[in-house]
Amino acid sequence: MPEGNTIHRLAREHTRDFVRRLVRVSSPQGRFAGEARRLDGRRFRAADAVGKHLFHLWEGGLIVHVHLGMAGEFYRFAGPPPEPRPTVRMRLSTPAVTTDLIGPPTCELIDEAGRAAILARLGPDPLRRGANPMTVFESLYKRPDRPIGDALLDQRVISGVGNIYRIEALFLAGIHPLTRSRRISPAQWLALWELIRDLMRRGATRRRISTVDPSEVPHPAAGRGGRDPFYVYQHEICRRCGSRIREIPLSGRRMFFCATCQRKTGGGRR
Ligand SMILES: [Zn+2]
Incomplete structure (x- = not known):
């Protein structure tokens, strides 16, 4: 499932490819055909990402809102594109580049009020300039008994964080995912916010998510998992300390953590 970093990368790509250009829009699948006809040939003004939501702003105040959900994807073709697959919901093209959107749960035409x-x-x-971490901290305190690992996936609390980043950031912060929100101090929260932001920034410039510090030698017990780009995500053994990784369901997703490196009171080894 794409996390916010992917959406921000796509917004930059669409900005580069389409902004100020007259763009052809179609819906080979047909489910966006009426909307595509309204947009076809208009000037593309901007692409913008907020959390996991992507917005295409068109001249005339029209906005396309896309959410990729679990399986939606964009495919980009430089030069003459192939025939569209019958599943393409929305195709954007200029003479230089074509982008196909396939499988999004949300691709809708809205206006500024809808946005x-x-x-x-x-x-x-966290990837938007000026985002205030203390606003998130205040939301955490509104549900003080909620586990921090659950709150991090709530897009109303903090937007753009997906399962991999919540898992790896909590590991790096040394915080047990079931720590109650009220036990997180402001300083711990600010440190966690910075970890999340830095990991997501790295992820927004590359296609592949990696959270490990490449200079950190994996624990010998980590075995094959030591070559993975994560500390604990989908691991059996902690890459850092060699302990067995625990897995629990949390907010409907698989939560991985190391009970040695992550403590309920927070404050890890770093
Ligand atoms: Zn560990």
């Missing part, structure tokens, strides 16, 4: 309503439901996005 404002979506943004009002989203917590701060």
Whole structure:
């Protein structure tokens, strides 16, 4: 499932490819055909990402809102594109480049009020300039008994964080995922926010998510998992200390953690 870093990378790519250009829009699949006809040949003004939501702003105040959900994907073709697959919901093209969107749960035409309503439901996005971590901290305190690992996936609290980043950031912060929100101090929260933001920034410039410090030698017990780009995500053995990784369901997703490196009171070894 794409996390916020992927959406931000796509927004930059679409900005580069389409902004200020007249763009052809179609819906080979047909489910976006009426909307595509309204957009076809218009000037593309901007692409913007907030959390896991992507917005294409068109001249005339029209906005396309895309959420990729679990399986949606964009495919980019430089030069003459292939015939579209019958599943392409939306195709954008200029003479130089074509982008196909396949399988999104959400691809809809909205206006500025619709966009404002979506943004009002989203917590701060660590990848956006000016995002205030203390706004998130205040939301955490509204549900003080909620586990921090659960709160991090709630897009109303903080937007853009997906399962991999919540798992790896909590590991790096040395915080046990079931730590109650009220036990997280402001300083711990600010450190966790910075970890999340830095990991996501790294992920927004590359296609592949990696959270490990390449200079950190994996624990010998980690075996094959020591070559993975993660500390604990989908691991059996902690890459750092060699302990067995625990897995629990948390907010409907698989949560991995190391009970040696991560403590309920927070404050890890780093
Ligand atoms: Zn460990």
